[in-house]
Amino acid sequence: MATGATPSTRDSWATHAGFLLAAVGSAVGLGNMWRFSYIASQGGGAAFIIAYLVLVAVIGIPLMTSEFIVGRMTQVSPAKALRELGGTAWSPLGWLFVFCGFGILSYYSVIAGWTMRYAIVAIGTGIPAETGEYFGEVSQGTDALIGHLVFIALTVFVVVGGVKHGIERAAVILMPVLFLLLIGLAVWAFTLPGSREGYSNYLDPSFGELFNRRILTDAAGQAFFSLSLGMGALMTYASYIRDKRDLGREATIVATCDFGVAFLAGLVVFPIIFSFGLTDQVGESSVGALFISLPAGFSSMGVAGKIVGTTFFIMLLFAALTSSISLLEVVVAAFIDGLGWTRKKATITLGAVAAALGIPSAYSTNFLGAADAVIGNFLLIVGGLLTSIFVGYVILPKADAELAQGLESPLFRKGWAIMVRYVVPLILAVVCFFLIAPTWAAIQTMFGAGG
Ligand code: PHE
Numbered sequence: 001m002a003t004g005a006t007p008s009t010r011d012s013w014a015t016h017a018g019f020l021l022a023a024v025g026s027a028v029g030l031g032n033m034w035r036f037s038y039i040a041s042q043g044g045g046a047a048f049i050i051a052y053l054v055l056v057a058v059i060g061i062p063l064m065t066s067e068f069i070v071g072r073m074t075q076v077s078p079a080k081a082l083r084e085l086g087g088t089a090w091s092p093l094g095w096l097f098v099f100c101g102f103g104i105l106s107y108y109s110v111i112a113g114w115t116m117r118y119a120i121v122a123i124g125t126g127i128p129a130e131t132g133e134y135f136g137e138v139s140q141g142t143d144a145l146i147g148h149l150v151f152i153a154l155t156v157f158v159v160v161g162g163v164k165h166g167i168e169r170a171a172v173i174l175m176p177v178l179f180l181l182l183i184g185l186a187v188w189a190f191t192l193p194g195s196r197e198g199y200s201n202y203l204d205p206s207f208g209e210l211f212n213r214r215i216l217t218d219a220a221g222q223a224f225f226s227l228s229l230g231m232g233a234l235m236t237y238a239s240y241i242r243d244k245r246d247l248g249r250e251a252t253i254v255a256t257c258d259f260g261v262a263f264l265a266g267l268v269v270f271p272i273i274f275s276f277g278l279t280d281q282v283g284e285s286s287v288g289a290l291f292i293s294l295p296a297g298f299s300s301m302g303v304a305g306k307i308v309g310t311t312f313f314i315m316l317l318f319a320a321l322t323s324s325i326s327l328l329e330v331v332v333a334a335f336i337d338g339l340g341w342t343r344k345k346a347t348i349t350l351g352a353v354a355a356a357l358g359i360p361s362a363y364s365t366n367f368l369g370a371a372d373a374v375i376g377n378f379l380l381i382v383g384g385l386l387t388s389i390f391v392g393y394v395i396l397p398k399a400d401a402e403l404a405q406g407l408e409s410p411l412f413r414k415g416w417a418i419m420v421r422y423v424v425p426l427i428l429a430v431v432c433f434f435l436i437a438p439t440w441a442a443i444q445t446m447f448g449a450g451g
Contacts, residue, residue, distance in 0.1 A: 010075065011163035011343075012240045018168040019241055020253060025171040025322030026233050027258040028178070030111055031226040033316055034290050037202065037266035039218050046205035049263070052219040056255050059220070059427060060227050062419035063384055064234055064251040065403065066391040071238025072247065073402040077333035078232035081239070086394045093386050094334065097232035100383060101330035102350075103375035104231070106358035107368045108327065109155065112320035113147020114139055114291060119313035126306055127295040135291045145362040149355055155324045156351035159332055160344055163240045167325050174318040181315040182261065185268045188308060194275030202270040213434055220431045221377040226258055230380035230387065233326040236333045244406035248416065261319075268312075272297045287365075290316075328354065366445060373442035378435050385428040392421035 013019040040048045074081035079094025117138055121127050128134045138144060158166045189195060224230045234254075238247075269289055272278075278293040298309035328351060335346040361368035391399050400417060407413055 010240070012242050013168055014164045015168070016243070016245065018164075018172060019237065020250060021175045022167050022171040022322070022326070023234055023237055023250070023254045024257045025175050026228045026237065026326035027226060027254055027323075028175075028261045029226075029228075029319050029323030030108065030115075030316070031222070031323075032258065032262040033265045033269070033319065034111065034287060035222055036226065036262035037269045038289055039222055040266060041202055041270070045201075046203045047207045048215055048219060049203070050205075051215050052223060053259065055219050055223045055427075056227070056259060058419060059384070059424050060223050060229065061248075061251050061255050062416050062424055063229050063388060064227060064255060065248050065416055066387060066399065066420055067229065067232070067235040068238040068241075068247040068251060069399045069402045070391065070395075071235040072241045073398070075239050077239065077337040078235045078330070079334045080337045081235070082390065085398070086390060090390060090394070093383070093390065094232070096379065096383055096386075097235075098331050098334045100231035100375055100379050101233070101327050102354055102357055103371065103379070105152075105155075105324060105327040105331075105354045107361040107371045107376075108320070108324055109151045109354070110144055110148045110358055110361045110368060111287070112151045112317065112324060113144060113149075113362075115313055115316045115320055116151055117143070117147050118291065118295065119310060119317050122295075122298070122306060122309040122313055127299050127309060129296070129299045131292045131295040131299065134295075135287075139287075139291070140363055140365055145359065148358050148362045151320070151324070152351055152355045152358070154321060155328050156347050158321070158325045159328045159351075160347045162343055167329060170325060171322055174322055178315055178318045178322075179261075181311050181318075182264055182268070185308065185312060185315070186264050189268045189271040192271045192275040194277075195271035198270035198272070198274035199267065201274060202266050217431055217434050220381060220427070221435075224380040224384055225376050226262060227255060228323070228326060230383035232330050232383075236330050237326065239333070246406045246408050247403060248407055248409065248412040269294065276300060370442040370445040374439055374446065378432070378439040378442075381428055381431055381435065385425060385432060388420050388424040388428065392417075392425065396421070 013022070040052075070078070070081050070085070074084055076084065077094075078097050079091060082090040082094045114135075118127060138147075158170045160166060161169065189198075192198075228234055273289065273293050276293075276297040278296050294312065295309060298305035298312070301308070328347070331350045331354070332343065332346045335341045335350060336343060341349075361371055396417065400413065403413055403416065
């Protein structure tokens, strides 16, 4: 393992809390605000949330722990770690991670670009009352492209600074502010006249849905995306951990915070939608709630709306930035470790590549949605399936020994091994199978009719 930068020259986290905040920052992102409440309201409310929590416990936490183990054990980027531990047969999985990093960043930053525009417009002139029309204008085309490019530049700016001085510093500043803003918004939303109706619509349990195949695939896809699993983001972050802390505990904390934020975001979004009678746009698309309904609510509230709207989009922007830096870091770390590039060269070059790859998404929301279905949903699950096979069958004794260092609960260790070996691969194989047809349709949209 003495390849590349020696452990002493390789960057690492300055503080224990720094790693945790960065990992929570990666997990908490647009997915929590943009996808979670939408999917919950579409697919069974509280029933969806229960299915989601079960999957987080049974798949999410064991897999996240596995990513942490591989990262800390090898102290190198995922592509290199997989090769060192499993031989060249496992390198392609590392490159799949890099592909997903590029792919998700390319469209994620388009949505983050919209967010940035909304935050700026909300502070200035205020978001136009015709929010549907406005969103149509700025979500595709030159406006969207500019937002995308500016946001990528912001991401590059943070990642160039390195682990301690870039990523950790950003997370330590932005994450506490994000939590405070979100709690403030939830309290405010509680005071709205339609909040009751909003809550019950969000959480209305249709338990018949619980055994519906779509709930399983939706919840699994959402869990992977939201927890930043299946593409080496948290593996990369864990490769900068030096001490023997309890990795099971860290994974549980990250997953709990991520769920907490997603749940809370729903408690903000739904009261607003119901108080202002904006339910009709929500069903159309997952972005409808965030970029059409909510701003319509804000703009009908005068000065208060301006303050709340600005707060909301700034919070969303912070969430997006602490996630996009983890996406770029996966790619950057792979090129630093694999090709010996300097951080500066890797960050700027690869940021430019991601910027170019995002152009189709900036010009077509159809393309964006399809890219999300293929990369942000299907490929993450494939990556997670392969990771569980790798950890559960190729390196289990080593991984188990690494987990044991610093672990407080022996029960967790036993449960983890059973999950990674049997439960996770089985469930993910079933989910993959169910996703083949919709993924194929999305690929056709990307390269065929959609364009
Ligand atoms: N977890 C992030 C979100 O919810 C997205 C993400 C996915 C980030 C995969 C990194 C890796 O927005």
